[in-house]
Amino acid sequence: MSHKIVDRRRFLKTLTSLTVLTLSVQPLTGSGVDGKKGKTFERKSKATLTPFCLNHNDTLRFILRNGQTWEMTLLKTSAEITQRNNKGITAYAFDCDLQINGKPHHLRREVGTQASFYEPWKIDGVHIWFDAASCAFKEGGGFMLEKDWALGFVCKPNQKARFAVQEADMPVCPEPLKLWYPNDAGRLDIHDCYNGEDCWMGPYGGKAAHCGLDVNMKAGTTLFAPMSFDNHYLFHSTEANFENNRWRGTRRWPDGSEWWLQSHHLIRMLVPERTPLKAGTPYATTAGVYVGSHDHTHFMFRVLDQGGEYWLDPWILFWEMFRQGKKGK
Numbered sequence: 422m423s424h425k426i427v428d429r430r431r432f433l434k435t436l437t438s439l440t441v442l443t444l445s446v447q448p449l450t451g452s453g454v455d456g457k458k459g460k461t462f463e464r465k466s467k468a469t470l471t472p473f474c475l476n477h478n479d480t481l482r483f484i485l486r487n488g489q490t491w492e493m494t495l496l497k498t499s500a501e502i503t504q505r506n507n508k509g510i511t512a513y514a515f516d517c518d519l520q521i522n523g524k525p526h527h528l529r530r531e532v533g534t535q536a537s538f539y540e541p542w543k544i545d546g547v548h549i550w551f552d553a554a555s556c557a558f559k560e561g562g563g564f565m566l567e568k569d570w571a572l573g574f575v576c577k578p579n580q581k582a583r584f585a586v587q588e589a590d591m592p593v594c595p596e597p598l599k600l601w602y603p604n605d606a607g608r609l610d611i612h613d614c615y616n617g618e619d620c621w622m623g624p625y626g627g628k629a630a631h632c633g634l635d636v637n638m639k640a641g642t643t644l645f646a647p648m649s650f651d652n653h654y655l656f657h658s659t660e661a662n663f664e665n666n667r668w669r670g671t672r673r674w675p676d677g678s679e680w681w682l683q684s685h686h687l688i689r690m691l692v693p694e695r696t697p698l699k700a701g702t703p704y705a706t707t708a709g710v711y712v713g714s715h716d717h718t719h720f721m722f723r724v725l726d727q728g729g730e731y732w733l734d735p736w737i738l739f740w741e742m743f744r745q746g747k748k749g750k
Contacts, residue, residue: 569633620635
């Protein structure tokens with residue numbers, strides 16, 4: 422059946438009514454060390470990726486498997502627009518200054534270019550994913566709106582920055598990850614993210630952070646469960662009078678964390694909902710409902726861990742999938 426529904430123009434009109442984006446040079450935004458003593462949070466290394474947020478001067482005390490302590494303090498964050506065109510922002514960057522085990526480090530992330538698909542930093546045996554800085558968003562003094570806030574999908578962290586860590590000799594997931602969709606290249610290309618803008622937090626329409634990762638693909642492409650799920654279901658469906666078919670798979674890990682993986686723009690389910698789903702099972706056809714100007718699938722990744730809830734870049738999962746695929750060759 423045909424399910425192409427184009428409604429993105431209406432969203433862009435809404436954004437235009439909310440703000441007028443000037444095309445002048447954007448000054449760097451952010452703030453830094455103020456001499457105040459921050460809070461210290463302790464987390465133990467576990468089989469799953471550990472996400473967390475910090476304010477300036479806050480410290481993560483990460484207890485490794487060997488009992489040693491790895492410490493990271495957030496000192497400063499900043500953000501700036503790096504590329505524009507006549508429609509607005511095409512790329513931006515955010516930075517942080519850290520002290521890790523007593524030594525200074527500077528991390529910089531770029532969004533909206535191929536550099537969006539980055540390697541984690543490896544520092545003193547720990548992989549660091551620098552996922553977001555709040556100063557890039559208008560509510561944090563910056564320049565980005567939220568595209569998907571009406572659906573409850575928000576990119577901006579509640580604190581100054583969002584990170585995830587994992588010991589570098591461990592995978593991000595306790596079980597091998599399967600490819601979510603057929604990808605012989607073992608890589609992602611920014612040009613295949615809708616109009617080249619809809620990577621994680623990409624500047625959709627030149628102004629709004631995209632909460633998810635879009636990958637262009639042929640309508641009817643099969644999706645496979647990238648890991649085993651305790652439960653899975655459509656939480657929005659055209660049958661229930663929503664404009665889109667949005668799927669969620671959930672997994673509760675023995676370490677207490679819970680993962681939600683989502684895929685949107687599905688055409689039809691291939692297996693019954695509300696049942697466990699084994700890794701590698703073909704579960705739906707995709708890229709044919711409410712897709713706009715490009716057939717694509719929208720991927721999302723959420724972690725509930727140690728009292729916090731974190732939307733994270735799905736690229737972290739794809740990075741692990743591709744890395745495991747290369748090891749298997």
